[in-house]
Amino acid sequence: MVSYCEQLFDEIERYRRLGLKVRTDRGYVSDEHREIADTAVARDATLAVRLLNAHFTRIVEQVDQAIRNKMSENK
Numbered sequence: 067m068v069s070y071c072e073q074l075f076d077e078i079e080r081y082r083r084l085g086l087k088v089r090t091d092r093g094y095v096s097d098e099h100r101e102i103a104d105t106a107v108a109r110d111a112t113l114a115v116r117l118l119n120a121h122f123t124r125i126v127e128q129v130d131q132a133i134r135n136k137m138s139e140n141k
Contacts, residue, residue: 084129 098121105114 081125081129084132087132 098117102114102117102121105117
């Protein structure tokens with residue numbers, strides 16, 4: 067289990083670092099994190115999951131677009 071968690075951490079860290087490089091508008095991120103944390107503390111699991119999914123989806127879309135842009139530049 068520990069090995070699996072370490073592997074997941076490594077994978078997430080890779081995308082997190084890439085996401086930090088490609089995001090230009092970071093102002094909303096701390097607000098999102100605060101809202102997710104507040105929702106978790108309030109024990110509203112349904113909303114917390116929905117907020118986390120939206121947050122992750124937004125980051126994945128930004129990273130994906132950055133990769134596509136980079137690939138287009140290299141053609």
